Amino acid sequence: MNILGINAYHGNASAAILSDGRLVAAVEEERFNRVKYAAGFPAAAIRYCLKTAGIKASELDHVAVPRNPYARLGTKLYYALQMPSFARERAKVLAKFTGIREALAAAFDVRPEALKARFHRVEHHVAHLASTFYCSPFAEAALLSADGLGDFASSMWGAGCGGRMRFHGSVAFPHSLGLYYSAVTQYLGFLKFGDEYKVMGLGAYGEPEFLPQFREIVHLNGTRFRLKLEYFTHHRTGPHMSWAEADRTPVLGRMYSDEMARRLGPVRAPEQPIEQRHKNLACSLQARLEEVYLGMLRRLHQETGMKSVCLAGGVAFNCVANGKIPASTGFEDVYVHPAAGDAGLAIGAAQFVWHQVLGNPRDFAMEHAYWGPEFSGAEIRSAIQASRLGENGGSVSELPEEELLRKTAAIIADGKILGWFQGRAEWGPRALGNRSIVADPRRAEMKEILNRRIKHREIFRPFAPSILAERTAEWFEQSHPSPFMTMAYSVKPEKRDKIPAPTHVDGTGRLQTVTATANPRYWKLIAEFERQAGVPVVLNTSFNDNEPIVCKPQEAIDCFERTQMDALVLGDFLITRSRNG
Numbered sequence: 001m002n003i004l005g006i007n008a009y010h011g012n013a014s015a016a017i018l019s020d021g022r023l024v025a026a027v028e029e030e031r032f033n034r035v036k037y038a039a040g041f042p043a044a045a046i047r048y049c050l051k052t053a054g055i056k057a058s059e060l061d062h063v064a065v066p067r068n069p070y071a072r073l074g075t076k077l078y079y080a081l082q083m084p085s086f087a088r089e090r091a092k093v094l095a096k097f098t099g100i101r102e103a104l105a106a107a108f109d110v111r112p113e114a115l116k117a118r119f120h121r122v123e124h125h126v127a128h129l130a131s132t133f134y135c136s137p138f139a140e141a142a143l144l145s146a147d148g149l150g151d152f153a154s155s156m157w158g159a160g161c162g163g164r165m166r167f168h169g170s171v172a173f174p175h176s177l178g179l180y181y182s183a184v185t186q187y188l189g190f191l192k193f194g195d196e197y198k199v200m201g202l203g204a205y206g207e208p209e210f211l212p213q214f215r216e217i218v219h220l221n222g223t224r225f226r227l228k229l230e231y232f233t234h235h236r237t238g239p240h241m242s243w244a245e246a247d248r249t250p251v252l253g254r255m256y257s258d259e260m261a262r263r264l265g266p267v268r269a270p271e272q273p274i275e276q277r278h279k280n281l282a283c284s285l286q287a288r289l290e291e292v293y294l295g296m297l298r299r300l301h302q303e304t305g306m307k308s309v310c311l312a313g314g315v316a317f318n319c320v321a322n323g324k325i326p327a328s329t330g331f332e333d334v335y336v337h338p339a340a341g342d343a344g345l346a347i348g349a350a351q352f353v354w355h356q357v358l359g360n361p362r363d364f365a366m367e368h369a370y371w372g373p374e375f376s377g378a379e380i381r382s383a384i385q386a387s388r389l390g391e392n393g394g395s396v397s398e399l400p401e402e403e404l405l406r407k408t409a410a411i412i413a414d415g416k417i418l419g420w421f422q423g424r425a426e427w428g429p430r431a432l433g434n435r436s437i438v439a440d441p442r443r444a445e446m447k448e449i450l451n452r453r454i455k456h457r458e459i460f461r462p463f464a465p466s467i468l469a470e471r472t473a474e475w476f477e478q479s480h481p482s483p484f485m486t487m488a489y490s491v492k493p494e495k496r497d498k499i500p501a502p503t504h505v506d507g508t509g510r511l512q513t514v515t516a517t518a519n520p521r522y523w524k525l526i527a528e529f530e531r532q533a534g535v536p537v538v539l540n541t542s543f544n545d546n547e548p549i550v551c552k553p554q555e556a557i558d559c560f561e562r563t564q565m566d567a568l569v570l571g572d573f574l575i576t577r578s579r580n581g
């Protein structure tokens with residue numbers, strides 16, 4: 001039985017496919033159309049999923065769509081009357097949803113009647129919760145989803161046991177932790193969709209000077225929170241999000257009100273310098289987010305009495321807050337879905353249908369995130385042959401694994417910047433050792449070099465460490481697995497000067513714990529690096545330059561040629577640049 005999950009007409013459009021309940025493939029549309037956070041209809045992602053499962057669209061049994069227009073209908077109608085323009089925008093998107101069978105048929109050039117699949121609508125946060133619970137290794141767990149807005153709610157919580165989930169509560173529009181973070185992110189001059197993580201990084205440079213004011217902006221009572229709405233505009237005008245089109249990165253309209261400027265001081269324009277006040281505001285924003293998020297989780301732990309918690313929704317990408325869960329909520333084990341944002345809805349909706357609608361038991365845990373496209377040695381060879389690599393003094397050599405790893409580790413230890421492309425592309429926004437740029441963590445200057453030569457991004461943003469999982473407790477204050485880079489832990493004080501490049505200014509690192517089973521070749525590379533350089537850690541950043549992470553070998557070659565990377569590994573091929581090239 002084949003179930004296709006589709007996140008369409010929403011940011012992070014994506015598709016995933018389950019065959020007899022087993023995940024076979026999952027990918028975001030942005031990896032194909034090269035538009036960051038692409039929305040619209042994910043035709044290329046669906047095509048890839050069907051091809052990997054070896055079926056045609058007409059052979060699908062079920063299609064799961066993570067949106068339920070009937071959820072919170074009363075609230076929706078109330079706000080539709082208050083905000084007619086917002087209601088019109090939503091109606092347009094809804095019209096597209098009602099035509100999703102037709103869109104799928106059109107993408108595969110078949111008549112809609114040829115699709116025998118049953119279509120299911122799964123509420124947004126139910127799909128988020130399903131994505132994390134059904135992918136977790138836990139037989140039972142408390143569940144929390146928190147984001148900006150989906151089906152007119154911003155968070156939902158409950159508990160999962162075996163194949164079933166129960167939902168205990170939710171917070172509806174206009175109260176939203178995600179929109180709270182987005183509004184202050186905009187107020188601080190970061191206007192692009194997805195900029196919240198920049199502000200999270202900036203917060204580490206500040207003091208929580210404005211925490212009393214931020215406590216006024218968000219109130220918490222048990223698991224429920226409320227925003228002080230005079231600081232925002234979205235409850236009056238609607239959160240304007242343009243994401244019906246596939247060829248554009250989504251855009252968010254302004255969400256902070258003039259009251260925010262009156263209470264917190266002047267708004268920062270994007271081109272203005274970042275002052276200490278801005279850092280303190282970012283720090284205070286984050287501090288209040290943590291108080292509320294961890295407070296909700298503490299209460300959820302008391303209510304459920306469970307040992308483990310599963311998290312999803314955009315707020316679950318807040319690795320700084322996640323890192324504090326084991327020490328401050330009562331939960332001992334944490335699982336965060338690697339695509340905790342809206343891409344993950346495609347898997348969640350499909351899994352909800354498999355387990356909760358069709359009643360099938362669980363026998364799957366997502367232990368790695370490699371569910372995207374892969375390319376054969378022959379495909380890599382022909383991409384190299386079609387390029388100019390190896391000309392003008394550069395070299396290309398195909399090597400046996402041991403030699404490849406030895407030479408590659410030596411390149412990293414020599415302070416060079418390496419592009420590393422292997423196997424299937426990662427699911428979710430983090431490069432986890434298959435589409436990564438890898439560098440020496442021992443060199444403090446590496447951060448500045450990477451930013452100047454490759455990434456062209458803000459200097460205050462941290463880089464992340466990948467560590468051999470079994471060595472985590474030696475280097476970090478905590479050792480819970482963090483296979484998907486969703487937790488930030490404190491680096492042990494005595495180790496900080498050994499890995500300064502991926503240690504943030506507050507002494508934390510957003511680590512990836514790498515196991516030999518999840519990614520054998522990447523694990524061996526780090527082990528070889530340790531043998532040569534003495535630390536079981538490499539710096540890992542995504543293989544891209546202000547674009548979606550590379551997907552195909554050709555894109556990796558283009559990024560290598562465009563930037564000032566020193567060497568590139570594509571599968572078994574080691575490519576070095578000419579000394580003067």
Ligand SMILES: [Fe+2]
Pocket residue numbers: 124128147148149150313314341342
């Ligand atoms: Fe969401």
